Structure formats: structure tokens, C-alpha cells
Amino acid sequence: MSGIQKDLTIPIIARVEGEGALHLKIHEGKISQLELSIYEPPRLFEKFLEGRAPNEVIDAVARICGICPVAYQMSAVQAIEHIFEMPVSPWVHEMRRLFYCGEWMESHALHIHMLAAPDFLRYPSVIAMAKDHPDIVKRGMHLHGLGLMLMTLLGKRSVHPVGACVGGFYAAPKISAVQEVLAQFKKSLPLAQELVLWSASLPMAKVTQEFTSVCLRHPHEYPMNEGRIVSDRGLDIDISEFDNYLKESQVPYSTALQCHLQGKSYLVGPLARLNLNHHLLPAEVHDILKKGNITFPTQNMFHSVIARSVEIYYAMLEAIRIMENYVYTTTPCTPMTPRAGVGFGCTEAPRGLLWHRYEFNDEGLVASSRIVPPTSQNQARIEEDLWHSLMAFGLDHSDDDLRFHSEMVIRNYDPCISCSTHFLQLKVERS
């Protein structure tokens, strides 16, 4: 197609969380411009938080996202407890992990079955796919529902939960309630095993790319709530050093800030977590990986769907472990003594690293806050992947084919634009 010039626009990217667009300029058979534009208006949450009391922050940040509210609550609570120098009790540590297991399951099951599977199986939507693959969709709904159950157990409701507070939780779940959820999880475990093997059998391109994986790493745990920020290129820093290494910058075509590590794009999310932490998975997960001939680390971005499935299976095993050892407590929360200071929180949201920084004043109120969500960290990586993937796909395809392929590449990152607005209309110019 040498000599052909084209300008292709995808005005709204379908099946992603939020609204964005892609503008592609093709000149003499090469991409001359590629812009992933997030055009949702900034939501100004960081400003809304100023002047708020500690527990108001925990309830407010849950409203940032209907899919991953737990992540926002957990990063905020960690930062505030850092400022107030509060220890985390072993009970609270385990319950926060259980809470997070619920959110990973809910978010991943939704993405795999509702958003990604129609791409791999070539359907326009989950509604169309459901006619031919009802059992797959029902499995997704069931696993999603189990995640919601856990979120409700600790958060009192699954959408914008209200059970978490600085120091722990407002109430401990009754043993009978935990036992009821535990029984459901044990019964449904084979579904998660099937899911891992099914995701590995999906038709996907065998293309690899050079990219840097970044995530949390904990010495003994597959990372959720705690750890140092590490990469597969030698980065190993405390979460308080985030700003020294991971730099946010504005691009004129997007309301979301982009993030770079030493001037280069990087990947956060389930694939990055598995690439760097697969050795921390329990034997049951390694057994299923072996059975499915699945290996990590991998540089094939499409393996993200397998990574999400593996994390669902892991989250179920972890949730079962925690619930089997559950002990009721009358002190689910450590009392806080607000004080002035600066604190940092960083946890692994379903979509990747979620970093918070808060400054509290002498009155124990928020003086300033900063939130760096995973999608803005992945934004530069998505652009780089699109560039690479579209060239490999071939630019002489029709606009519709380019649009489908671009959307599939983007959806593979499970971007949450609403969180990061701070997704796709595709505009292609060929010249």
C-alpha cells in the first residue's frame, strides 16, 4: 500500500470502561501519527478530598470506580495509616486480602467474559456470543457473582462498599456468613480451573514485544496490599519513591496523564504481576499451568487474558485459605489518632499498580492528595503496543479491520478510562 495516505478515527472505543478515541495517520504505508485520546473530563477527585476527614476519604475514593472501589479504598487506607503510624493487625491484614480477592474475581471475570472473550471468539458483543456459548457466559456470571459476595461480606455492599475504615473494618463478618460464602467457593473451584485451561486455548496471535513489567513484590505473598515496587529491568524501590522514578506528564490530546519509567513506557496489571511473581503462586496454580502448558514470564500481550484467569483461580484459593482460618473478632478496627504528615499507599488494583499520596494537616484533615491509577500508567504502553501491533497486522487492511484490531489491542489492557481521567473513537488519516 506504499503511497496510500489514510486518516482513520475510531470515535468511541467499544467495550472498555469509559470513553476514549484513537486517531491514526498513515503516510506512505507507515504510521505517521498515533494518538490514544482519553477525552472524558478530569474528575477532580484529588481536589474534592481536600479538607476531608480520614474516613470520609475512604468512602469518597470508593466512588472513583464502580468496578474497582476496593483498590481505591485499600491504597488510601494504607497511606493514611502510614501517616498516623498505625500498625495493621494480622486479622485486618487477612481480611483486606480477602476483600481484594473479591474485587480481582469480580473485575477479571467481567473483563474476560463480557469484554475480551467476544474479541477472541469473533463476536460483536457478549449478547451475541451468549447464543453460541451460553456455558462460558454463565461461568463468567457465576465467578463474577462470587467476587461480589466477598466484597459484600466485608464491604456491606458490592457497589461502592462502605465496610472498610482506617484501622480495619467497621464490623467483623459473622462466622456463619463466612461459612456460607466458603461453601460456595469450594463448590465453584473447578470452574476457575476450567477457566484457566479455556483461556489458554483461545485463538490468539503469537507475537511478542519488548516491554517492561512493573508491579508490587512481597517476599512471601503474591502481591495485593503490600510490597515494594519492582520491574523486570532492575527497579526495586519503596512506594514512597514512586515519584522519583515514575514520571507523569501531560500530552495535548488526552485528559489522562501518561506515566513513564526512566523515559520509557511500562506495563502494569495482571500480566506484569504474573511475570514478576509467578514463583509465589501456590502448587495448585502451578499444577494447572503445567496442565495447560502455560508459562510465565511472557512478552505476548494477548496472554493478559490468561493472566487474569490465573489470578481468578489464585484469588479463589487464597479466599478459601483465609475463610477456612477465619476467626470472629470484636475488635475489627484499631482506633486512630490523626496527626499531620505525608503518607503513601500502593496496592495492586485488578488493572495494576494504584498509587496514592496524602498530606494531612494539624487538624487531621486532607491538605493535599494525589492518585495515579493503573490506566494512566498503561496509556503510553497501549500506544506503543498499537504502533507495533498495527504494523505487524498490516496497514493495508480496511478501516473496519483496523478498527477491530485496534480495539482488541486496547481492550486487552482492560483500560478503565473513567478511573484514569484523568476511550475509542478511531480516526485514521491516510495520505
Add this chain to the structure above:
Amino acid sequence: MSKIAVIGVGSPFADDHIAYDVIQLLRQEPSVSASLQYYDRPGWYLLEYMQEFDIVHLVDAIISDKPIGTLHRYNDIDYFKTQETLLSSHSFGLAETLLLGQSLNQLPAQLVIHGIEIAVDNSDKKRLKESCVALVGKIKQEIKRPVDLF
């Protein structure tokens, strides 16, 4: 005997809470012999909640071009047919959930969707309260004689 449920769905905030209000009013009616449930934005999981019932009355807020408080009633899922190109799971609403249920052949044998018109940028609490009371009366009647309805 048919298992009947009245299920309200919607956010507990602003006027979207009218489904919750309808369920609360029905709970004060001892003569209502149906399971009364309310879910805050259940998404596709609504299909699981409906699975055990033969007859389901769904209550939700609706925004169309009608005056605030207008009562809507639908028993034909095809009315909700959309483009089937979903923007996100954030926008996977009641209509998409019901269409998915239709694809999965997982809808109750008899399903009625009751809507109360609300507006995005203004409210009329008095009118909405009257509409909730009126809808409760209609649902009570329909539950009493489900065989006549369909």
C-alpha cells in the same frame, strides 16, 4: 404454584432510588405474596437473582421524553433491542442484561418491566411519590391475577 418476585433495581442515590421506594412500600402491604427484593446496580448478575422465579416484576427508573412520574410497562424484551455494541460494563444496564438473558434462555417464564420516568437534571419529589404509590397499586393487582396478564 408460581414463584413470584418483585425486584427493584437502581442506585440508592438521587431519583434513581424510586425502585427502592416501591419495594419498601410493597413490604408494608401484608397481602402481597411475592418475594420483594432490591438490588443496587446488579448488572448481569440480576439474571442469577431472577433464576428461581416463574414470574418477575422488575422496577427501575426510566428516562425517556415523557413527563416526570409517567408509569411505563413492558412485557416484550424485544423493545429493548439495541445495537449490541456495548461501550463498557459500566454501561451494561437493565436493557442489555435482559437481552443477555434472552440469548442465554435464562429469563423467567413471565417478565414485566415497570418503569417510572425520572429526569436527569430536575426532580419532583411529590409527583414521584404519587407515581410510586400508583405503581404499588398496579403491581398488587397484577400479582393477584397473573394469569390474566400475559
